[in-house]
Amino acid sequence: MSFGRAFVPVAELGTLDRLRAAAMRIDWVPDLGSRIGSLEWWRGAATCAALCATAVVLAPPIAYPILGSAPAPLSGSDRDEARAQAIAPLAWGADTGRHMAANDLVVPLAEAPERPIEERTATIGHGDSLGAVLQRAGLSERDAQDAVVLIAGAVPLGDLTAGKQIPMTLGRRPNKTVARPLEALALRARFDLELSLKRVGDTLVLSRQVIAIDNTPLRIQGLVGSSLYRSARAAGIPAKVVESYIRAINSKFAIGQIGSGDRYDFVIDRKRAATGETQIGNLLFAGLDHGSKKTQLVQWNDGTWYEATGQAERQGTFTMPVSMARVTSSFGMRFHPLLGFTRMHKGIDIGTPWGTPIHAPADGTIVYAGRSGGYGNYIKMAHGGNIVTCYGHLSRFASRSGQRVSRGQIIGYSGNSGLSTGPHLHWEVLRGGVAVNPRGFSFSSIATLSGEQLRAFKAKVAGLLAVKPGA
Known part of the structure; x- marks a missing residue:
């Protein structure tokens, strides 16, 4: 028993089979880029020439075009229907598309209707009065006066600084000849107080929302580097606070003596509201590690920068007591x-x-x-x-x-x-x-604190030094 194809000796094959076997052993399409001029190369060139000649013989004649059928052009209503469903470029006018005429359900309007409510925001400018700001935002004189009276009863109007924004909601009005009524108003009167006005019937009602405030100071320490000012500003300290720090330190020694290896220490007044806002205040503590010397200055109630020991050195010159002096x-x-x-x-x-x-x-x-x-x-x-x-x-x-x-x-x-x-x-x-x-x-x-003032001052110094950096 045998498996697979049976082996047949060449001597037993016919003449045609022997020729077919011999042709299969020949490489008819060799690489024409190699062995140029050899017998194999010429055989490959002959194969390529034969294939090209066969393609030319079998190809249709070039002089006679291939006939095809084209649809007849549309006209009349068929053309309009096809154009209504087409998309034309803007350069051609783009006047295609189907339009439907209005039926009996469409009622023409004499004028466009107004929005039922409008959301607006008023901003207090320098020298602005609150009433003028509200009227400029679209409130009637009566609504503006009522709002001013309610707000003035909660906070002094002088506390409303320029740049403060007042979001408000105006309601529907009977016609365009009158101002929209004030429906609601929100005002951040202070950092710890938010006021809101809401219309109940025909009356505006004021509500107060007290905001919890965290008064933990902010402490920032760092290396002076190539520039004290730039290093402190890069740490996120406001420019005015950095300027106050430089003035305080300059009262002890020249700023030019500060080296790149010295370390600064800022403690800044900071308020954080429960709503997420942060308010940075004045500089409370100015510290500097200058080599082996440590400088610690704290500003007291009289505005003077005292050392941690409670002493302050004051230097200066007198100005002339009269102007244009001679x-x-x-x-x-x-x-x-x-x-x-x-x-x-x-x-x-x-x-x-x-x-x-x-x-x-x-x-x-x-x-x-x-x-x-x-x-x-x-x-x-x-x-x-x-x-x-x-x-x-x-x-x-x-x-x-x-x-x-x-x-x-x-x-x-x-x-x-x-x-x-x-x-x-x-x-x-x-x-x-x-x-x-x-x-x-x-x-x-040299000014020196003593008695109760000194005890209060040292308690303040201890509290500021207890603040953790970045807390």
């Missing part, structure tokens, strides 16, 4: 024009027109304001650190004894009282009771 007599020995002999002139005389306002050159307290011999009307003001300034020959006073004044505040008016040859201001500066030249005078004093 010094007529300098500090030092001089011949007195009225007494007729040479003596020490303890201040400088500034020529001014009668009644010129006199401004405080720095913060201080009025020690005395009254008559004082040859000085005439006289003011004496203490600035701390055993520094006192005096002002003579005034025409009248704008301050009183014991009053606390700020830099630039008017304390009196120049005149010609006392021993004086004409309207002017006599200005003296005393340090420790000794007269010094007021021109170019610079001062330095």
Whole structure:
């Protein structure tokens, strides 16, 4: 028994079979790109020529086109029907498509109907009143006045800052000649309070929603790097807070001394509302690790930046007490024009027109304001650190004894009282009771907190240092 095809010797095959077997062993389509000129190549070229000749012989004649049938062009109603279902390019007019005429169910309108309600948003601008803003948004004068009265009863209208947005809903009106009625209004009056107005019948009703606020400060620390300002801004600290930090640190040493390896420490007032908003406030703590020196400054209630120990060094210069100043007599020995002999002139005389306002050159307290011999009307003001300034020959006073004044505040008016040859201001500066030249005078004093203020200050410092960075 045998499996598969039986083996047949070549000698037993017929002549035709032997030729077929021999032809199958020949490669009739060799690669014409290789062995060019060989017997196999010429055999392949002959095969290619034979195939091309066969294709030419069997192909239809080129001179005679192939006939086909074309549909007859449409006309009349058939053309219109086909065009109505076609899509024409815009360049051809695009006037295709089927249109249906209106039937009896279609009623023509005299005018387009209005929306039943409208959602609008009003924005308070600089110098805007709330009533004007609401009327500009489309409310009637009566609705605007009613809304202003209700809101004013909840919060002072002055607390509504510019840029605040007021979303509102206006209802349907009987005709286009009257304003739409106010249906609802929402107003974020304060960070912790939201007001809403809603119409109930013909009356607007106010409701208050108190928003829970978290007052945990924000603490941010980082490396100074190539620029303190850029590094702090890249950490997300507002520009105004960075500027406050630089001013505070600059009171201790020059900003140019800060190195790239130093580390800054900010504690900023922050409020977080339960609704998700965050409000960044003022700088509370300014810290800097400068090499082995650690600087920690905290701003107290008087606006002064104190060290963590409760001390603050104040440095500065006095500004001229009158504008457009012209010094007529300098500090030092001089011949007195009225007494007729040479003596020490303890201040400088500034020529001014009668009644010129006199401004405080720095913060201080009025020690005395009254008559004082040859000085005439006289003011004496203490600035701390055993520094006192005096002002003579005034025409009248704008301050009183014991009053606390700020830099630039008017304390009196120049005149010609006392021993004086004409309207002017006599200005003296005393340090420790000794007269010094007021021109170019610079001062330095140390303020120290004590008692209850010191205890409250240290408690504030401890609370700020306990804030975790990034919390």
